[in-house]
Structure formats: structure tokens, C-alpha cells
Amino acid sequence: MEKAIENNKETYRLQGLSCTNCAAKFEKNIREIQTVNDVQLNFGASKLTVIGEATIEQLEEAGAFDGIKVLPENQRVKEVKIPFWKKAENKNTMASLIFLIFGYTSMYSFGEAHLATIFIFALSILIGGFDLFKEGLKNLTKLQFDMKTLMTIAIIGAAVIGEWSEGAVVVFLFAVSEALESYSMDKARESIRSLMDIAPKTAFIRRGHQEMELDVEDIKLGDILIIKPGEKLAMDGEVIKGQSSINQAAITGESIPVLKTVGDEVFAGTLNEEGSLEVKVTKLVKDTTISKIIHLVEEAQAERAPSQAFVDKFAKYYTPVIIMIALSIAVVPPLFMGGDWSEWIYRGLAVLVVGCPCALVISTPVAIVTAIGNAAKKGVLIKGGIHLEEAGRLKVIAFDKTGTLTKGTPEVTDIKVLKGQEANDLLGIAMAIEKFSQHPLASAIIRKAEEKGISLNDYKAEDFQSITGKGARALVNNELYYIGSPKLFEEMSHLPSSVEAEIKALQLQGKTVMLVGTDQDIIGMIAVADQVRDSSSKVIRKLLEIGIQKTIMLTGDNQATGQAIAKQVGLSEVKADLLPQDKLETIKSLREQYGKVAMVGDGVNDAPALATATVGIAMGGAGTDTAIETADIALMADDLNKLPYTIELSRRALRIIKENMTFALGLKLLALILIIPGWLTLWMAIFADMGATLIVVFNSLRLLRVKE
Template sequence: MEKSVYRVQGFTCTNCAALFEQNVKALPGVKDAKVNFGAAKVSVEGEATLEELEKAGAFENLRLFPEKQRIVAKKESFWKNQTNVRAVISAVLLVVAWLISKQYGENHGLPVSLYAVSILIGGFSLFVKGFKNLVALRFDMNTLMTIAILGAAIIGQWEEGAMVVFLFAISEALERYSMEKARQSISSLMDIAPKEATVRRNGEEIQIPVDDIQIGDIMIVKPGQKLAMDGEVIKGTSSLNQAAITGESIPVTKSVGDEVFAGTLNEEGLLEVKVTKTVEDTTIAKIIHLVEEAQAERAPSQAFVERFAKYYTPAIMALALGVAVIPPLFFGGEWSKWIYEGLATLVVGCPCALVVSTPVAIVTAIGNAARNGVLIKGGIHLEEAGSLSVIAFDKTGTLTRGIPVVTDLIALQSQSPNEGLAIAASLEKGSQHPLASAIVRKAEEEKLSLHDVDGFSSITGKGVKATVIGNEYYIGSPRLFEELLSVDRMKDIQSQIERLQHEGKTVMVLGTNEQAMTLIAVADEVRESSKNAIQKLHSMGIKKTIMLTGDNKATAHAIGEKLGITDVKGELLPQEKLEAIKQLKSSNQHVGMVGDGVNDAPALATATVGIAMGGAGTDTALETADIALMGDDLGKLPFTIKLSRKTLQIIKQNITFSLAIKLVALLLVVPGWLTLWIAIFADMGATLIVTLNGLRLLRVRE
């Protein structure tokens, strides 16, 4: 089944989006359709032309564009928007009618006529939708407002009917503005990467659209320019500002062989970059796609609100009918008074504020997170992050940099430490092991000359041996030398080995089959942000932080102690990490797992929330985790939890407020004090307040 995705312009409310989805599903060639209101997109399974889809959205004058087509947003003049013009004319007529009524009386034909024209002009689009809904027995906000306004006119409340039309127009304009403001946090991402780039082809430098750039093309990036595509630096060195992708505020130096991303800013030197991904597959394109998909995922609170609203609207209509007919029928009430009260009940019962309370907060929060280098893949994950009580961390590449460095060189015999380092590096230069690489790098830093080796052989799981300058040397773990040397000789160096291990370092020994000559300690450097992030998490009320690592227990405990982690589990296989997460979840705890997204995939998938580090560099992290920290910065984790908690808080505030203000207004029915003025102000005020409250999430920072 063919699936097409289109961007939609013109959505004003969630009800309109739901109606459009129903209309598209009803088209003859369409199998299924799904509207993403937050991202203003529709996915269509089946065959439908653009004209047919726009016809399905004609009730709202919706315009559709293929997903990949770049839409240049034109700033429309206020006076070119028919809705705005009608609202202004309606307001002018309302004011003129009110002034005339003060002169001739409210029931005079002239002000009544002006009120009627004001209602017809200002409420034209509302009535069109309302009558269509009535015919289809579909009861939504437009239906309720249409009944209320016409009812007000029938019982002679022309002035209040006209005022309701005008205030409702303002309310809808505010809702449109707020959703556009929330969506801007995503649309701004789309404008990060340039649409054209300078490429060298056949010895000439030409500027071409990114859609025409192919993998393998050489892109020329001058100082002050943004990169249009992902790629690998093949010439030049420069500082790149990667804030748009990873949220890092400090520019990162990039040189030959380094990976670079579209949307990053070249600050200094001239770079030549070999393109490695098409425009659809760049990191920024993936971020935008995943964020838009995340907005379509309904959060638990949003799903609750939508279920509630389904029963709430018919209940309000039944209540309004009861208010209108029960007092006159059974208690001798005046028909006109109680019909008026029933109409006011319809208006105040409009579910606008309730329906918009959750999506505006979710869309705003996910967009804010993306702009700060955190990719949250759905409203459900956003909500769950705020409820975490335990967070488990992988060590290598998460709490540490994942790149071991030589920290200590201890000469045990008469030769200098650098002599021992030169021999060790000569033995290790052919090995791909991370610890061997650390020794070779250290020798290069010290500018040491390496020796030729003969008779190289590996001793499985323990080390290597070879002949250097006529002598046979061994380098490997202390266990290797326990087998080579006598117990007494090992005793002499055991205390030094244990001291280094308790500092969280891995110790290697260089020597012969008769004596140990040099101790080389290697450690994986702890990230600068790790300790601060752990402290912040504890201060935010995270009860327990746990390190899950395959490293030896002594090293793991040393690093855990240094970082202030509450619990450390070392020497774990990936399967054992998974079991540890399951065990934590079994005690009804909400568990977060932070890892690099590769060997931690099972644990990430099992945790309540899986959080991957360095999503900008690994596709696995983007695919596996529920949340991806785009840069290698653990400091983004406290920000994510803070944002999640703030979002939950605002959603609860919005739902409580929107229901409470309606309840208070409805209680005014009992003494007969509820007026259409109070009703529309309660409805419009609630919508405005919950919307502005949701937009406060744009201001949440680290």
C-alpha cells in the first residue's frame, strides 16, 4: 500500500484536525489516514490526489504540500486574511449597534439589525461548520457555539449573541497563534541547514541545491558558513559550533578524518568535506523527522483528556438542555430566563481549554528539548522521564570518555620510565586493543623512537611477548607475571599494583621471565560533566544512581566513589546488565538506563526510559533509545528530567484550571447568575491561560 506524507497549512484546532482525518479516511482510494496535529502533517495510505485531499480540508481552507517540498512561509498582511477582516467588521458593527442602542433603546429595529449583521459576518465560518456538524449529528465546539448564538438571537439577546461571536473569534485567533508559536520550535530546526552548498566537480567550484548533492561529492565550506550536509573532513582544520545539533555551547575543533554535521557553523578555517549522507539522511533531517513523529505519539495525559472530552461534550449538551427545560416545566421558572441559562451553559461547557491543555505543552516541550540537544521520541517518554526514581549508567563512553590514557609509569629497575615505555610501545604497536593504543599514543606524545621486534606472539587473555634489542620481553596483566615470576618477586610489586587498581586504573606489567621492569597504569578518563550531573540528579530527588559495567570491580568502585554514585556493579556481561534492570523494575521502581546505544541496547529497551549518549554520532542511539542526548554531555540529563517534571506540572495545572473554571461558572447556574458574557469569558479566558501556561516551557533552560 502506497503511503504519502503531506504538510498541512491552516489547522486551527484539534477538532478541525480530527474532522480532516475523518474526511480523508472517507475518500474512495484511501485505506487509512493519520493526522499529526503537532507537526501539521497527514500520512495517507492508499491513493488520493492533492486536489481530493484539499477538498477534504475545504471546511477549514486547508492547503497541502508534499512533505519534502520546501514551503516558503509568506507573512500575510493582517488585512488580507478574511477571518481577520470579518472579525474587525463584526467588532465595528457591534460597537455602533451598542452606541445606537443607548440612544434608541435595546429593542429598536436599527441596533437589532446591526447586531444581526455583526453576528452573520463575524460568525460566518463558525455557522458553516456548526450547521454541517448538526446535520451529521457531530457535536463539537463549533456546534455548541452555533446553537448558543442562534438561541441567544431567538430569545432576543442580540447584543450578547454578537459579543459571543466577537470573543470567540479572538479566542480562536489566540489558539492559532499559540500552536504556531509551539510549532516554531520545530520549524526553526528545518531552517538550520542551508538549502545550497558549494561543491567541487570536474575541477570547478559550483553552487548547487542540496537535493542535487551526491554521496562522495567534495563540499567547500568557508569561514562563517554553515555546513549543508553531513560528511567527513578531508582537508583543513577549524572550530565548528555544533550547538544546533548537540546543544554544546563551546565550539569543537575538527580536522582531517573527523565527522561533521549539517547545520553546524564553521567559525575559522577553510574545510573540504566529503559528503557521506544524502539530504534525507543527515543527522538534522533525522532529528526533525523523529521530533515530528514524537509529536504524533499521544502522551498518557493527552489520551486521558481526549477520552474524557468524548463523553464530556454530550454530557454538557444534556446538562444545558436540563437547565433550559427543567426549571420552567417543574418549578414554574420563566422560559426565556432558563433557555438563556441553558445557552450560557453550552458556551461555558465548550471543551476548548481542556482539549488544548495537553498538546500545546507536549509540542512546546519536545521542541525546546530538540533545540537544546535532547531528542525525546514521544510524549509518553517525556512524561515517564519525570517519574524516574532510579537511574542506571553504563561506565565506558557514558560516565567516562571511552578513550583510555596512560596515567602512571613506574620504573622498577634501573632504566628510566621512558625506556620502558619505548619497549612497551614497540611490543604493542601492532595490536588493536584499546590499552595497547593508549601506550602507543603516549610514546608518540613523548616523541620516543620505537624498536624493531622479532618473534611476536600473543598469550591469549593475558598479554604478548616478543624479542626487542636482543632480549625477550613480556607485557600483559599482573596475572601473566604471577605465572612467570616467583611468589617473592611478585610480592615486592603487589602493593603498588593494588594501590593503582584501587584508584580505578588498569595495570599492565612490562618485564622478562626473570623480573618485572615497569608498571604502566591506564585509565579511562572520567567526563568533566559526569560528577556535576550525578550531584544534580541526587539534589533533584533521584533516590538511587547505579553504575553497571563490564570493568573489574576495583576499577568500577573507584570511579563510582569519585563520582558519588550510590551503587556499583562491576564485571557484568550485557545479559547481566539486562537482568539488573529487570530486577530494579520488579520492585515497582521507574528505572532510567543511560548508555551508548550499542552494547547497551537490551538494557536501554527494557528500562522505563532508555537514554542514549552521543546520538549525533550513532544511528543505533537514535533508533534504540527513548531519549537521545545528541552531544556527549551527561549534563543534559538533569535538564531533561527538569523539563519533563515541569511539563507534567503544567499539564496538571492546565487540566485542573480548565475544569475548575468551568465548574465555578456552571455553579452560577443554580442561582441563575450565569450570563453569556461570563460564559464566553470563562471559556476564552481558560483557553488563553492554559495556552500561555504551556508556552512557558519554551523558557526552561539547563
Template structure:
């Protein structure tokens, strides 16, 4: 039986790996998956919460059921670790005052240092000794060896300083990781846990888990919507920022979809529930973000492999530093053992191991709050390396709501007849151009069609009064009169799309339609170039001349027109061969194959569109192109911060290790370098929370 749990107190990547290993060794556990970024645990087996907490007792990890309410958060300075740290400080200060006055051998000074070590480091020493007996060498093991070694060679003061600085590092690291996880935690707390349901004409407040699809919720002004649904009656402006990132409220009335966690502002509404609590758009976002945070980015996987060899290498170096100078050159044993212990401390891999995941967790969680769903570290990294962006035209660069602009007859039928017959056929189609024709013909006498058929990428046909009529692409026609071709070229040069109308093999007329270019499209394309994108490509089924007219207005560098749906897939493959990393931007429905094969598939309008959430690597929950250059900038900033983190983590350690040569590397300086590297990495990553 699979159980999902939330974890409290999980702040160290090494500790997370050890916790997972301990759980895996429990006899009743078949499978375990630990998500460090989301602080979440999946266990397949009969292990109890008590069993799991015992497995994490070495780091004080607390376990609770996934649906159990989170405990009230206490300030980081009131945690057990912080209290021990503060309690040890007076003994540390007292010991140093006595040492400075009476010397290193003064028993009272040694006693105060020993008390400071025990009070501030009892958790560290207990875990480190257990690890040492199990021959497990992690950060706490290395620290324990260093502290015991310092005491043995008489450096009690420095041992106490190491314990105190390490405690500061642990407390601040835990606080920083909590800050990094705040984005996803705040998402989880958005939706109300109770809903007001109208049952038998009476209002009843019930837990969202106990509601049913089809029941009606009453949403009062100022209340958050507890579950996804459709407005049954009433209307109101709803703030959807929690889901889509849009700051402008949207008017919702009968028939409109609303999402859990959004805020009803003005009017009262009755909303029919359409999804269970665990299936709401918000729940899907949270689940996908947590899965994304668990997925290791390429850089993180590399760092993890590197760390496996790095720790043993540091231990070997520390041993060589401690024994070679005394053995080969007659140096003083205590001095070089001390230097070896300092190498152990400075070599702790904590900052290196955490350098990538903390940046990934922060970026993905914060982006989700802004309405951008990034489904994994690998996609975040790929987005940072995008060189070419390919756009689907309809619904992405344009509004996706074309309108008929002209109807021409090449036969005895007049324009209204052509429009009425075409609307009769297109009434069965879902294509945006079909809807434009039906809308234009709504006031004309109705014509009835039967035996409707759709020819993908070519057009549609149906039988009217016993004869076969069709509406289709110009490219499907064999030949056209010169004057007809010239008229069509004139319309196409203005960015209009032409459809032919015919009967059997005869062309009877044409219908021109134009889709409105989104106001922001031109500025977005320009911002992409400013963000470092080198090429932009439009992929469309439109005639080449129509597509070229729109591309020229927007500043798009390459046009691929007259494409069938399967052709878009092939074009993406061709672009991947010579244009670097490719992003494909579409609506997530017609463009699903192209989105899937692109290096980064980006779907527009993910809110309420399951296909977009499932198909794309990145989904913009609002139908907002502005999020595209911003997301690329976020990805590039994340990559930059990861590189900075690795440089900080390794650079500070290398610098500290170089101090061994003149003999300047002390234990307290070593722990300060290790602590400094860890805090620099975490604080540097938290800068991503300022992304807008």
C-alpha cells in the same frame, strides 16, 4: 502511493480529528495519518491536494507538498478570521449603544447585532450548521446552537458578543499554536537548499536534492553547510549549535565529520558529501522530533478518552438545565433555555483537549533546538518521573580515553616487551583500553600477531612466534601471588583498571590504565540529586575496587562492577523492581540492550551516531552530561504544566457552571470562561520555550 504533506492553519485538536476523518472517507484514500503537533499529513492513495483542501475547508486548512517551500507567513492580525473579527466590531459596538439607549426590542439594534453575527461568525455558523445536520457535535456545533438559541429567545446582543469573543479565541489559539511549532519549523529552515559543488574543476551551484554522495562541496567562511560530509581539505571552526546545542565552536580539519545546518565561521573547506539530503543528521532529527510530537503521551491518551464522554455529558447537562426547572418547578422557559445555552458554551472541551499536546509539542520542539532529542511524549513523561539514574562508566562518566599508567613484569620479559606484545594483540581490538596500550607502545619495535580472537568480557588473544599470548581481565586468572594482588589493589583503589598479560596458562605481567574522569561528572551527579533523583548507579566491567574509587569521587550511591555486557541488562531489570523509574545513560553502542530495556534510555553524543539515534529514547546530540539534569528538570516542568493546564481547563468551567445556581452565568461570561481556559492553557505551555 504514500504522499507526505505540510498543513497550514491547523490549530485545533478537534478540527484535526475531524479533518482526518473527512480524508479517511475519501474513496481513493487507503490510509491516513495526521500529526497535529508537527502539522503534517501522510496519505496513502490518489487524493489530490484539492481533494484534501476540500476535506479541510470547514476550518480553512491549506495543504502543500512536503518539499514545497512554505508560503510567506502573514501576521495573525491579517488572517481572514482576524479581518472578519475586526470588521464585525463596529456593528457590535453600534448595536450595544442603541440597545442601551432604546432597549432590547429596538429593530436597528437587532439589525446591527445580526450583521455583527453574520460578518464575524459566517465561517463558524456555516461549519456548525453542516455538523448539526450530520449529527456531529464538536465545539463549533455547540457554539452554533448557542448563537441560534440566543437569537430565538431575543438575546441578539449576547449572541453577537459570543461570536466576537469566539473569533478572538480562534485567532489567538492559531497564533499560539504557530508559536509552539516554531521550534521544529526553525529547524527545517536551518540547512541551505543549495550547495556549491566542484565538478570538473569548476564551481556549480545546485539544489541539495540534485547532489550525489562522493561529490565535493566548497564551503566558504560565513556559509552554512548544506549536507553532511567529511572535510577533504582546509580547516575552520564550525558552530554546531543547531545540531548539538553547543555554543562553543569546534575546530574541523581533514577527516572530521561536519553536519548539515552548521555554520562555517572562519576558513574555507572542501567537504566530501557522505549522505543524501533526506538522510542527514538534521533530517533525521526533524523526522524523529515530528514522530515524537505525533506520539501521544499517557496523559494525552487519558484526556482524549475523557473528552469522548465529556462532550455528550455536557450536552445532557445543558438539556436538563434548560427543561427541568420549567417542567417541574414552573420556572420561566426563556431564562432556563438561556442558562442551558450558556452551559453548552462553557462546556466546550477545546481547552481540555489541547491541554496536553500543546505542552508536549512545545517541550519536544524546544529541546531539539537545544541539542536534546526526545523521541516521544511517553519518554518525556517517564523522564519526569525518574528516581534512579544508571550510568555506564567508560565514555559517560569518564572521557573514554584511558592512558597506560604502569606496566609490571612477573617473568623474564621486561616491561617494554610486555607492552609491545600486548600492543601487537590489541591492535585488532576497538576497546578504549586496547587503544591506550597501542598508543603507549607506538615508539617500541613492532611485534606481529596472527589468529586474533576476542573473548567477550574476558579479553583477547593471538598467536605470536607460534605461541598463544593473551591480554585479559584479572578475574579470568585462577590465582595470583599475594604481593601481586596487593600491588593491584593499591592501583585499583586509585580508580585504575588492571589487565593481565600471559602466555598459555602462565601470567607474565600486568598493565594498569586509568581513564580521566570528566571534569563535570561530579557536579552533574550533585545536580541530579537537586533535580529530584534519589539514587545513582554505576554499571561497569571494571574491578569492584577500581569502580568504587571512581564512584566515591563522584558521589554515586551504588556500584555494580565486573559486569559482562549481558549482565548490565540484568542489573537494569533488578533495579526496576525496587527503585522506581530507571534511566540508563550510555554511549548507545555497547549499552544498546540496557538502553532499550530501561524506562528511559539516554544516549550520549547522538550527532553522527546512528545507533544512539535509533536505540535511545532520549539522545544528547552533544557529548555533554550537563544536558542530563536539565532534561529531567524540563520533563518535570512539563508534567507540572500539564497538570496545571488540566486544572485550569476544568476549574474555570466548574466555576462558571456554579454561577448557574444564582443565575449569574451569562452567554458572554460562558464564552469568556471557555476562551480564558484555552488561552491560559496555551500561554502556560509556551512558558516551556524559556527552558535553558
């Protein structure tokens, strides 16, 4: 029975989770439930995972102090958006402000010590700070010193020494600060909510001979989706009928529609623009690409970045130190230096208020949540705060060649007739032999022949024989022809110097040369090259402009081909003739030399190098599980254009995190210095705390504006 409880794992979504301190306390309260073995609370995604057993009632009781609502992960609940000013807590804040204004009116009419003035200020304090006191006093009895405890002590202390007006101002400003922090976190979380709303929740399907509308959770593998023009796809699948342009921006970030025909893969959340389609469902709703993206983005936001780990550790020791400083300021001068108790207690209370670590604690998570959410909407999957920070520190980027800098599909670039044949005859003979071959270069020749309208009926090949590593031969129209590398023909008969010169010239352009001929004569040559992506040179130029020190290509191809492509796209260096193991060793060597190195590849054959690099970046994550799993960052589109944006976003996030920590600590330090001459008032202290929090939050939200 105990084993069953241990293995029981439930995930919930949370509503009303307002601050990092509240999240920590909520998690602690859940751990105290006897049947719970472990808890993982994801503040950024507002998500809770409980290992063990706990009812929703128990969980909501654990979060009652902050009014947290707990919902099963798969329960479809339409979140009612309450306008900012209509929320109950914000109504209380407004009422508190009204009484605060009345209190100051009374103070100027009757004086600060008048009972009417004190009563109005006390009402302002109680209305605006009721929830704060309830929680703060409870914490005080348990000796838990969080933000609300510090505020409660400060406000009660202000009332005790007769500073009712200051106490009321502190309550109002603290309530405003809390409301704005909650609003900004909701704004940051919207990026995930918008991802969750991308795919429809129901779909029209055909199962057997029946057509029906079903919830996506009830759709099975093999069901046929019927997609009309203008509709979004609810599931991943394969087109079995029709053709249409599909806008895949939701998954890949690319707004240009892609033509899909029978046999092509399509994704949930993408938009069918024109034709009607029938799609066979190939993945259940929990396994769709968009579901994986949402899950990985949420997990990424839960993972602590190095700077966040530092802040959390710092805050743990910082709060008790602030309490000790405040106590010393309040007690030491009156006891040992003849100071006035009222004045020094007031200064001690001001230290408590200004010392709240709220801005510092939120400085990192709000920036990371915003950046990762923004990236996901642009088709870039960053799998954690640590990878976001590391990408911002990169100095060198290494690229795989095939399929990354190049298209990965070779094309015939040159056909040269040397003796007694037409160009089409040369291509026809080559096609007839290569139709038996599985080599990628063979498919390039066949594609070119088909493009030229050459029919296999005119070139009949028999007695095909592969010559391992060199080429092939066959009888074509009853004559024996060979096709293969220059090495093959060199072994059969000496190559004329003019032919050697032409071969070398083509190879220096990054092309692979195949000769066609008999055992006596060479009749022609065909050059094939993997075409460079149109975007590659522009991307490399942008990377160098934003400060990447070195761009290097790692390829298994020969040095001449590597150099030709490197020159074409503007790379700093080439490492050629590399096996997968050599790529891994090169990455290790680059890390030793430069420190922070990224590897960009397709995520399949580059897995070892991707794993070894500081940051592994996979291209074409949409539909490729390997790419998503092996890389730290996945560019969902099969396109490098997102790479400079990703580096720029990461650098901006790193800069904003540093700015946030500087603001949070700097503003507090300035306020603490003002204590020495006695210039720091309670309302100035709360203003400094609120100011720091708001600067940090709104500074982080600037990451939503980072453009490609």
C-alpha cells in the same frame, strides 16, 4: 491495481490547521474519499500522510471548512508571514468589535428592543460569526456536536430569546479565542520550522572537473562540497581537505566549536567558522542527521502521551453529557416546575457555551509540542510524548561506565621503575611489545610513548607472542621481555609483598596495572585508567539535587575500579563485573524495586538494557544511527550535561499538563456552579471558556523558557 493504490503513500505539509477539533474533522473528511485507505494527521507538526490516492484538490476540499492549504512535503514554499492583525479572520473580528461597540451605544440611546440596536448587534454577529455559523449549521444537519455546533446553537438561541447583545459578545469573544489559539499553536510549531531552516537549501559543489551550485535534492553521494569560512554545511559528509572549527550547536546543542580535520565527520546545518573545507558527501539529503532529527521530532509530536489519550477519551463522552445537561436545564424547570422558558433556555445556552471542551482537548498537545520542540533546539531528541512524561517520573538512573561516565579512551597515569631502568626505557620496551597488540590498553601505552618522543627505532621487537588473557612477550633489543597482568608474573615467579602492595594501592584508585619484566625480575609497572569525564560529578550532583533517588553505575570492570570511579563522581551504588545480559537483568530488578528507571549508555553495546528500561537514554546521537534508533531519548552531543535539563524539562511538562487539565476543568466547574443561583451569563460563559483556553496555551508556552 488495488494493491498499487494500497501501497501508495504520500506526505503533505499543511497551512492553516487551527485547532484539534478542525484536525479531527479534516481527517474524517479525508477518510470519506473512496480511494483513500488510511490517513495519519499530525496536528503538532501540521503534517498529513495519506495511504491510497487523493489529489491535492480533493484534500483541500476536505479542509475547505477551515481554509486548510495542502502542499507536497518536498515542495519548497516560502511561507508568507501575515501580521496577526492583517489576517482576514482577525479583520472580521475587529469589524465585529466595532459593531458591538456601536450596538451598546445604540442600546443605551434607544433601548435593547429597538430595531436599530437589534440590527447593529445582528451585523456584529454575522460579520464575526459567518464562518462559525456556516460550519456549525452544516454539523447540526449531520448531528455532529463539536465546539462550533455548540456555539452556533447558543448564539441562535440567544437571538431567539432576544439576547442580541449577549449573542454578539459571545461571537466576538469566541473569535478572539480562536485567533489566539491559532497564534499560540503557530508559536509552538516554530521550533520545528526553525529546525527545517537550519540547513541551506543549495550548495556549491564539485562533480568531476565541474563546479556548480545545486539544490540539495540534486546532490549525489561522492560529490565534493566546497565550504568557505562563515558558510553553513548543506549535507553530511567527511572532510577530505582543509581544517576548521565547526559550530555544531544546531545538531548537538553545544555552542563551543569543534576542530575538524581530514577524515572527520561533519553534519548538515553546522557552521564553518574559519578555514576553507572540502567535504565528500556521504548521505543524501533525506538521510542527513538534521533530516532524521526533524522526522523524529515530528513523529514524536504525533505520538499520543498517556494523559492525551485520557483527555481524548474523556472529551468523547464529556460533550454529549454537557448537551444533555444543557437540554435538561432548558426544558425541565419550565415543564415541571413552572419556570420561565426564556430564563431557563438562557441558562441552558450558557451551559452549552461553558461546556465546550476546547481548553481540555488542547491542554496536552500544546505542552508536548512545545517541550519536544524546545528540547530538539537544545540538542535533545525526545521520541514521543510518552517518553517525555515517563522521564518526568523517573526515580532511578543507571549509567554505563565506559564512554558515558568516562571518556572511553584509557590513558597512562603512572609509570613506576622498580629495577635498573629509566622510566623512558621502561615505556620504550612496553611500546615495542604492544605495537603488535590490538588491546585498548596497548594503544594507551603507544600514545604515551609517542607523547614522550620515544622512537620505535631505538626499541626493536621480534618474535612477538600473545599470552591469551594475561599479556604478551617479545625479544626487545635481543632480550626477552614480558608485559601483562600481575597474574602472569605471579605464575612465572612469586611477587614481592612490596610490589603487591603497590599494585593493590593503584587498583583501589580504579587503575589497571600492567607489569613489565623478564622471566626472573620485574623491572617496572605501568598503570592505565579510563579518565572520568569532567562533567560527570557535576551532572550526578545536579540529578540528586532535582530529586533523583538513586544513581547507579553498571560496568563490566572489576569492583575496585567501579568503586573508585563511583566515589569520584558521587554515585549511590555500583554493580561491577557485568556482562550485557547481567545489565539487562539489573535493569529489570531495579524496575521491580523502584518502578521508573532510566538507562544511560552509548546505544551500541547497551541496546538490550536501553530497551528494557522505562526510558532508554543514548549519548552521542549525532552521526550514530544506533543511538537514535534504540533509545527513547538521544542526547545528540557526546556529553552528559544535557541530562539534568532533560529531566527538568520533562518534569516541568508533566506539571504543566496537570495544571492545564485542572485549569480547564476547574474553571468550567466554577462556571457551572454559578448557574444554580442564575449568575452565569452567556458572555461570562464564553469568557470562562476563552479564559481556560488561553491559560492552558500560555501556561504551555512557558516550556519554551526552560533553560539548561
